[in-house]
Amino acid sequence: MGAIAGEELKKMDKTQVHVAREEKILVLVRLRPLNDKEILAKEAADWECINDTTVLYRNTLREGSTFPSAYSFDRVYRGESPTRQVYEDGPKEVALSVVKGINSSIFAYGQTSSGKTYTMTGITEFAVADIFDYIFKHEDRAFVVKFSAIEIYNEAIQDLLSPDSTPLRLRDDPEKGAVVEKTREEVLRDWNHFKDLISICEAQRKIGETSLNERSSRSHQIIKLTVESSAREFLGKENSTTLLASVNFIDLAGSERASQALSAGARLKEGCHINRSLLTLGTVIRKLSNGRQGHINFRDSKLTRILQPCLGGNARTAIVCTLSPARSHVEQTRNTLLFACCAKEVTTKAQINVVMSDKALVKQLQRELARLESELRNPAPATSSCDCGVALRKKDLQIQKMEKQLADMTKQRDLAQSPLEDFMKMVAHDESSKAGTPHFRNRANKWEDGSVSETSGVVDPDRTSFISDGTSTPQSTAFRSHSDEVMEEVLSPGDQSEEYCKEVQCIEMEESLASDVINHDEEERTEAETHLEVNPETGLAQNRNPSSVRSVRVRKSWSRGEGTSTPPDALETDYYPGRPEVHDVALPGLEFGSVMKLMRSDSMSSRGSDSTEAHSVGTPMVGDDGGxxxxxxxxxxxxxxxxxxxxxxxxxxxxxxxxxxxxxxxxxxxxxxxxxxxxxxxxxxxxxxxxxxxxxxxxxxxxxxxxxxxxxxxxxxxxxxxxxxxxxxxxxxxxxxxxxxxxxxxxxxxxxxxxxxxxxxxxxxxxxxxxxxxxxxxxxxxxxxxxxxxxxxxxxxxxxxxxxxxxxxxxxxxxxxxxxxxxxxxxxxxxxxxxxxxxxxx
Ligand SMILES: Nc1ncnc2c1ncn2[C@@H]1O[C@H](COP(=O)(O)OP(=O)(O)OP(=O)(O)O)[C@@H](O)[C@H]1O
Known part of the structure; x- marks a missing residue:
């Protein structure tokens, strides 16, 4: 089978040529009249069709129920509505799609004794009659109609046209889906032949008596008509094509409550199988109605496997939901209506199925090839503009790609530049510090002339210097350890402010050291804390918590103070490729090798020095940065x-x-x-x-x-x-x-x-x-x-x-x-x- 093509299809009018048409399942609801038993039992009819599309629950006793009382569908039918009307309003069109090469299915769903068989029998007969009628009216086409029928009884597939009760196997076909093997197929000759076959099916189908239905169907029945048609004028010719489709008339077994059906023994077992397969069908429908999200369990029952094409596949589908109006069946009726509500949301995608002969297929492909070649040789204006469009789209894509690359490269450049810029700032600061105009700013604390915001309270555990609020000058708040006291006389204000700047700059590197201190044992913590003792002279309070020290640490500095000649090149090993790692002497926090390189080179040039820092030896080898x-x-x-x-x-x-x-x-x-x-x-x-x-x-x-x-x-x-x-x-x-x-x-x-x-x-x-x-x-x-x-x-x-x-x-x-x-x-x-x-x- 394939898409429509070929000479024959040219003959079809445009409305016939619908390729993969998507539509919702047609859902009709049929309310039967109260039956004799129900009338005798003085059952109330609680359901009523208030118009052509809405069925209403009218039970004044149950007002306040949380269930909805009105349900709307494509069409609803009251008890007295004849089956012909039900058929004509919707199932007819769906069923007759088969003669145009479109698969279709019509099935009845409802509780036991609600009128499924009553409805489907009528619909099937009307449909077959109409199909025959169509055939008679279309003498230009040669039709072949084949009839087959199966039932699924207790989860076993039986051929209703065969006296052999051996279950038939279900096989998965990649194109057709689930296929029942070895089903007997009869070519329908005429109406009478059809009636005979129907009679055979009725005779074969498992019918049983329950308290709710004297002739209760105990199986799901599927009658299938397969219709093939070809235009007579092309018959036997190499370019002939055939339309091939099937229509299924499905009379489901009815859901039932064992207590209500008073079933036992074989009936009870049948009821279990029926209910289970209907439950699977309900689940499939519900999932399909939710937009086919997640796994859909078609394979959980033979019924859903066979019905899969009808439920969202290549078929047009109509469902007639049958209801009993009796108050005693209200729950089952509601269940049927909920099923119907889900079903009306399910979409199928039917297409015309065309079978081409091999010769026709070859010819068709040759024609297509010739057309394409001709287009290539003589591009029409429309075609060339199309080419331009394609070229433009390609260029657009290229531009987008390049823009993305550019953005990535810009990001990389910025990343590489930021440490360099930081360093340049530090160098600039260094120079200005030398000139006696300290003006360093860090992210957390704004310093002007060496002061620091009140909230910061920067404490350098190494220098044990304390920087307080803006009211305290660095000089007055300088808090020194005993070892720093000797430095007192040599630190000029300018020196100090520069030192403070450097300390803040050093913080990031020292952070790792501080964190070592913090994370080590208690002894280490004690040392770190005692390191920050209060200066007895100034009496200034300070934050003694090491974590607060960490919180204000901002940036590593590679600049060096005057008088400290050790170069900040602890990662100089970067310049000695292949050097054994053991020679690298670097403190924690110096792992910014590439940054160091950048900064170092820039530092030297900015100072106009000829490798000053790298060449100094012998003086203390820990610079202000602590390296x-x-x-x-x-x-x-x-x-x-x-x-x-x-x-x-x-x-x-x-x-x-x-x-x-x-x-x-x-x-x-x-x-x-x-x-x-x-x-x-x-x-x-x-x-x-x-x-x-x-x-x-x-x-x-x-x-x-x-x-x-x-x-x-x-x-x-x-x-x-x-x-x-x-x-x-x-x-x-x-x-x-x-x-x-x-x-x-x-x-x-x-x-x-x-x-x-x-x-x-x-x-x-x-x-x-x-x-x-x-x-x-x-x-x-x-x-x-x-x-x-x-x-x-x-x-x-x-x-x-x-x-x-x-x-x-x-x-x-x-x-x-x-x-x-x-x-x-x-x-x-x-x-x-x-x-x-x-x-x-x-
Ligand atoms: N619309 C209707 N008008 C009049 N009688 C009806 C209608 N629907 C069903 N009936 C009658 O109700 C009885 C039960 O109908 P039917 O066997 O079709 O129900 P069912 O749903 O197929 O039941 P089961 O699931 O048990 O096979 C039958 O006697 C049938 O003639």
Missing amino acids: ITSISSFVQGLKEMRNDDIGLDKEEVSGTMTNWSEEFERKREQILELWETCNVSLVHRTYFFLLFKGDQADSIYMGVELRRLSFMKESFSQGNQAFERGGQTLTVASSLKALQRERRMLSKLVGKRFSGEERKRLYEKFGIDVNSKRRRLQLANQLWSKPKDIIHVVDSAAVVAKLVRFVEQGRAMKEMFGLSFTPPLPTSRRSHSWRKSMATLF
């Missing part, structure tokens, strides 16, 4: 210093070579002391100490370090600023302040890097009471504090190395960084016990 420099930046700084003319000549180098072992010890002692005097970063000391252990190739670095430190010491002792490379300056105070900050940062790592047991051993080793408060800070303060005690030095280096995740790899590391200045000479291994110490310490 600890990486080993790579440390090495970079060493190389720069080595390459510069700092007064070392070859004679000096070669002279020291002669007795290098002694020279090394001597220089190392000096360096250790100078580190302490000049407040050199503990991380720097650790790197240097662990990298340079006595190889002659190290001599140049030892010399450079010694000279640099000596110069620094001299400058400090004269009260001058020690210069750092690139114009950076360093004072005793600023170097000490940075060193103290570094100690605090390191103290926060103690809980992360060492287990509880290891910490306990460390406290004991460094003479710290394991139950004392702020013992981690005590430990950090102890590190590298005894330059003359080599055991202490070795232990300190081991602790710091672990805190910053530096793993000494001796020569391999140095060579990797290209630190050998002179060709390697035979090494005289010193008996430094640091390795041993590292192993036993933790």
Whole structure:
């Protein structure tokens, strides 16, 4: 079967050619008169058709019922309405669709004894008569009408034309749906033949007596007429086509209450099957009426499988719902009406079914092909405008796609730019701070000249500085820990405001550290809290809750304060592809590698410095941002210093070579002391100490370090600023302040890097009471504090190395960084016990 095509179809008038017409199921309601039994029982007729479409429940005794009393359908029929009228008003048109190649179904639904068989018998006869009539009137067409009939009895399919009671099988056909196999089909010859076949069916159909119906149908009966027709003029020709459709006349068994039908035994069993299959039908109809949402359980009964095409498929369908008006059946009547209400919402999609001969099909396809080829060769104006439309639509799609790509790329660019812009702002701020005009603003708190809003109360646990409301100047509210007090005299107002800005900028990075503090054990919490003790001098209150510290943290800063020369390049490892991860020394919160890169490069250019920050060595390695420099930046700084003319000549180098072992010890002692005097970063000391252990190739670095430190010491002792490379300056105070900050940062790592047991051993080793408060800070303060005690030095280096995740790899590391200045000479291994110490310490 297929769509309408072919010569023959050209003969059909336009109204006949409806392809896949969608329409609602036609629903009629027929009210029968009270039967003799009901009259005898003086039953009241509670239902009445008040017009052609509405049936009304008239029971004054039941007023106040929640059920509706009026129901409307396509047509309703009162008891005295003849079946002919019922047929003519709707089922006729539906049934006669079959002669035009459209499948159709008419079925009766209702409770037992409501008049289904009475109605369907009439409708079937009228329809067949009309079909015959149509055939007689259309002599130009050759018709073939086939008759078949089945019943579904107790969920078994029986052929009503066959005496064989063997159940028929139901098979799923991909095109036709459920097909009953081996059904006997009779070609109808005439009216009489039809009547004979109907008689056979009536004789075969299971009828039983119940208290409600003497001749109660105990099965669902389906009479099927299949109508084929072809135009006579094309018969036998290769271009002939055939219209093929079926009409089903379905007389359902009636729902019944066992108590009312007084059924028992076989009747009761039949009733169960009937009710179950009708229940499935009701469910299917209800789901279909809801718009086919979800699974529809057609396969739950043979009835619904067979009826599937009638219920929303390729068929026109009419349902006649039959009712008993008797008061005793009011519930069953209501159920029927509810079914009818659902059914009228169900839509079917019928189409004309055309069967083409193979030859006709080939010819049809050839014609279609020729037409398309001709269109291609000679595009009509209409066609070309159509092409233009298609091209335009394509272009539109392309534009839409490109616009989306553009939007995505813009988003990506903005994402990449935002950290850069942030940094630019910071740099700008840095510059303006230097110029003495601090004007930093952060998201949470508006600062002007270093003040902060009342609600914020920013507390930096590291600097233990407190910033209060606008009435308190940074100077007056500066709250310092004991270690910061020494800085008092060196902080100018400008310095302070800049420092505050930087602190806020640092907050984001420090947040991770703070959260470590918060999330660690109680000991850690105690330390963090005691860190924020009230300044007894100012008596200013402050927020001591670490979580409030976190809440105001805003942004990481990569700028550095003056006097702190450690570069903010803890992620410098990004510039050393392939470097073992173990060399990366970065504090928590420094995982913004790409951001760092951007900021770093921009920072340098904005300052007009020639890599100043990356080249500074030896000064405290924790900047204002709290970051600890990486080993790579440390090495970079060493190389720069080595390459510069700092007064070392070859004679000096070669002279020291002669007795290098002694020279090394001597220089190392000096360096250790100078580190302490000049407040050199503990991380720097650790790197240097662990990298340079006595190889002659190290001599140049030892010399450079010694000279640099000596110069620094001299400058400090004269009260001058020690210069750092690139114009950076360093004072005793600023170097000490940075060193103290570094100690605090390191103290926060103690809980992360060492287990509880290891910490306990460390406290004991460094003479710290394991139950004392702020013992981690005590430990950090102890590190590298005894330059003359080599055991202490070795232990300190081991602790710091672990805190910053530096793993000494001796020569391999140095060579990797290209630190050998002179060709390697035979090494005289010193008996430094640091390795041993590292192993036993933790
Ligand atoms: N509209 C009607 N006018 C007059 N008599 C009717 C009408 N409808 C039904 N009857 C009569 O009511 C009785 C029951 O009808 P019928 O057998 O058609 O009911 P049914 O719904 O098919 O019952 P079941 O489901 O038990 O088979 C029959 O005697 C029939 O003649």
